[in-house]
């Protein structure tokens with residue numbers, strides 16, 4: 001099986017500043033990978049290298065088994081930039097027909113493409129009248145031309161409302177089920193946590209970790225938060241029984257390591273009538289993300 005994307009010890013410098021340091025990443029056919037990173041982490045630079053738009057200084061890059069920017073890679077890769085710009089005087093249909101002709105595809109496919117991205121009814125309206133979300137969908141329709149095997153999407157859901165985001169990810173699910181790979185960058189952590197197969201965290205040009213959310217959660221080994229609500233009149237007794245906690249208006253907050261979760265819970269349950277309720281909150285993706293960003297020495 002040819003991997004859709006292989007980056008091996010990729011390095012890139014702009015003049016004297018190194019912005020990618022030994023980045024290695026593989027993406028399999030049908031895999032949806034989210035690239036996370038702060039502003040300036042190097043996500044767009046990595047995407048431009050994959051697309052063959054800019055050169056790199058060291059390492060190896062294979063896109064669909066070929067060199068980035070080669071005819072094989074260009075034929076199989078689709079790109080959606082963060083702020084895709086279109087001709088505002090053209091209608092959606094005209095714009096997509098134009099892109100189809102440029103890609104040597106029959107213009108009659110435009111209607112189907114607009115239908116897939118939920119723009120069938122707006123196809124005859126000028127793009128100048130479209131909302132930001134609708135323009136994003138035109139960009140996505142453009143990216144779907146020619147059944148790409150690797151989609152590179154730069155913050156594809158910024159500007160989309162929740163329903164459009166859900167439709168967008170449903171479309172990605174269909175594409176991935178058909179064997180297409182997706183590499184998308186995002187700042188919407190909670191959203192990508194649920195809708196991609198793997199998370200990759202880039203910080204200051206270094207790939208600091210990658211894996212499923214549970215992999216990352218295990219690696220980070222961040223504490224679990226517990227919120228214990230006292231029964232009526234039991235606040236003081238509870239605070240005394242759990243001195244490591246911090247009492248506030250709603251109850252007692254405490255945290256424990258993952259491997260101490262069960263023993264801590266059984267200790268709290270052992271307090272019987274003192275406790276009205278316990279809420280357990282595992283570390284969120286935001287907690288995990290800031291942990292890995294910080295671990296890079298920043």
Ligand SMILES: Nc1ncnc2c1ncn2[C@@H]1O[C@H](COP(=O)(O)OP(=O)(O)OP(=O)(O)O)[C@@H](O)[C@H]1O
Pocket residue numbers: 014015019037038039040041042043044045046
């Ligand atoms: N053409 C350029 N010349 C010089 N430096 C550049 C150039 N393009 C990007 N950089 C620098 O490279 C670093 C990585 O930028 P890049 O745009 O890849 O980050 P990013 O992760 O995509 O950020 P964002 O989330 O803000 O889009 C930044 O420090 C940026 O200033």
